[in-house]
Amino acid sequence: MAERGTMSWGLSHLFVTVFVFNFSHFMVIPAMTDVSMAALCPGEDECSFAIYLTGVQQAIIGIGSLVTMPLIGNLSDQYGRKMLLTFPMMLAILPTVILAYSREGGFFYAYFVLKTLTSMMCEGSVIFLALAYVADNVSEQRRAPAFGILSGISSCSFVAGNLLTRFLPSTDSVFQVSAATAMVSVVYMRVFLPESDVTAAAIAVASEKDTTDEFLLEKGNINNRRNRRTVPSFRDSFALLKSSSIFSQAAIVAFFNMLGDLGLISALLYYLKAEFHFDKDQFADLMIIHGIAGIISQMFLLPMLTRVINEEQLLAIGLAFNCIHISLLAVAWSSKVVYLASTLQILSVFAGPSLRSIVSKQVGPTEQGKAQGCITGLCSFAGIISPLIFSPLTALFLSDHAPFQFPGFSLMCAAFIVMIAFIQSIMIKAPISNSKTEEHDPLAAP
Template sequence: MRRANALTFLLVTVFVDMLGLGLIVPIVPALLTELTAGPARAVLWSGLLGTVFGLFQFAASPLLGRLSDRYGRRPVLLLSLGCLGVDWLAHAIAGSPWALLAVHALAGACAGTNTVVNAYIADVTPPERRARAFGLIGAAFGLGFVAGPTIGGLLGAVDVRLPFFAAAALSFANLAYGRFVLPESRPGDRTTPLTLRTTNPVSAIAAVLRRPVLGRLARARLCADIARMIQQATWAFFLTFRFGWGTAHVGLVIAGTALAGALFQARAVGPVVRRFGEKRTAIGGGLLTVTTFAGTAFASTPAQLYLLLSVGVLSAAGGAAAQSWISATAGADEQGTVQGALSAIGAVAETAVPLTASAAFGALLAYGKPGLIFVVAAIFAAASTTFLARTPIDAKREARP
């Protein structure tokens, strides 16, 4: 029962995280325009806030992961939830963008939710059931992404700051929920050293990359993150320019795809991984992703695009399988450390790719070839799949260097 309560809380946590983010996505431009007195400065501040958040997340993720190995998952996860609530509350009451920048930097430094959730699942779920658990986490992520913007748009129509109050309330409610129902999955080991070498992001990433199996899986994760961020940064613009769709049509396509992906991950990931295994599922998902991106680059009709999106939904099993594979390769006493290093790697992509991809998309658009940005995404997805294919499946719990 305690394990079931824990998994339910983790699912709620991921859902609330994405719901809170989705609540404020449609409203951030209006709030920043109000605070900065102009749309041009609002865009600049929006980019600055995102970059600062990503940089602080990059710097702090290995430390948070290491702390969860030393002191347990529960306190680190609850700290992250509390900081998130403070961040949303600051957005609701801030009178200047500088105040937002300071609090958003703190939120980035405390952004350990994904790190600790992944480590927690590895603690409480047997290896043969982890892919299903990670699939459920992906489903909660997708459902929050679908629900958030819709609710945020409705609340924002009442008052531009109301979605931020709602997001803060959800975060604090989830914090209180976790305080009472979340058991500790791993008490921690006070002998786990906290040194500059083990907690700074450069050393933490290097330590993972030096390991034969985890290093390849980490490189595969980085390439997959880059491909995903290229799509996220340019997707709405691509649909607008290629097919001439309005915002409502684009929103429906994005929401429909996210919902289909969530349902597939919730229902099908476990059986697929049991049938084909982690490695083959991860590689298969990667190949489907390559097909989706490469096909999207040259899709000329909505029917072709919808077919490719259907293929993309099936690729979701690959990410859950790869995450399960990573957790099985890491030792029980280092799940937080490894997940923290992977979160830092992801933060690099989330910080650098949106700006780079947007600039590249703008250049390609000037030449009338906007779809070529998805060729680039397909190349990174292919590189990720290649790393997965070259990684041995039987070298689990590999010796650390």
């Protein structure tokens, strides 16, 4: 009981850390479109330069993340989740501080460069390290609902951040509050979050081995340190992808789903700005609807459905509704349709936690960081390709030179890509579990 209480306490601190960190990140999103266009194309509702610049940034971040995400995941297996959480959380503060000071042209470009560099380590790393932390402390049978709760916490921070942005008096205060909150999240994590049991044990074993190697080296009994911990390589990630057919299929689904989602993200705000003249407040309203749908789905529906439906089926359901959601946005004829389509998030958000749960079950307890980092790195590869496809499409079909009148064409292409992920997902077959007993589980009933 004491062990269970300790783990539950650790997960509680993890959830608070994720909430506060994401809160600081999400609250600036509604304001960024207006800030970017004011700096790059003042007084205009359509700005191809801003679209292309955002696409270039996304591609550069994707290239960097493709290298750093698997590395961070592997290192977290060796040195601990807490240590590897510290660096991206601290780096993420710096770009926001610049916009908290000023959003004039020079400061915006400084923010842009620093944001691009820091996002190579920060974008996605906090959430996948949090997923690995949960997997360390929750049994396989309960990982899908546990991952759903973690995603639900993120949705709560999404709603809270956008609500605060909606009512803050100025854009200045948005970035100032965001920077201050990000600092609080780092301090809270360092003070209260304990290291997960699995990685703490791995660190202890590795440290003992290092000490033994040093002693033998001093005595002349060994000539090198080949047995000591080494920096992981791309070969580790490729070997992991080939280790299981289910893992490989899940990786394909993750890639195409992320490619479609990034297409949606890169195009949607500019599309809504050009077609329906959305501003900061309307962007915040839309994101609040998304967040509330995510909270209901991940905190309540997903834990109940996992009792009767396996992760593979939930993944297919989530992808199907995500495809419908994006398609409706693409053909929206009024802002009411946009808000209506957003309610489908209540089912489409099943995909993320279900996919991560499938992945976590394909590896051992000391490889959770490697597995989650590998999938995140693959998603980063989608981040390289996405702007090459969607930035030109979005700019072209929102301009006066479109080959035919279909402003949401890039969104429809994103829906088609998500459909490919859906088709692949229905080919994943749930394995027959060999587990006879359930591990310790802080989320299970006592």
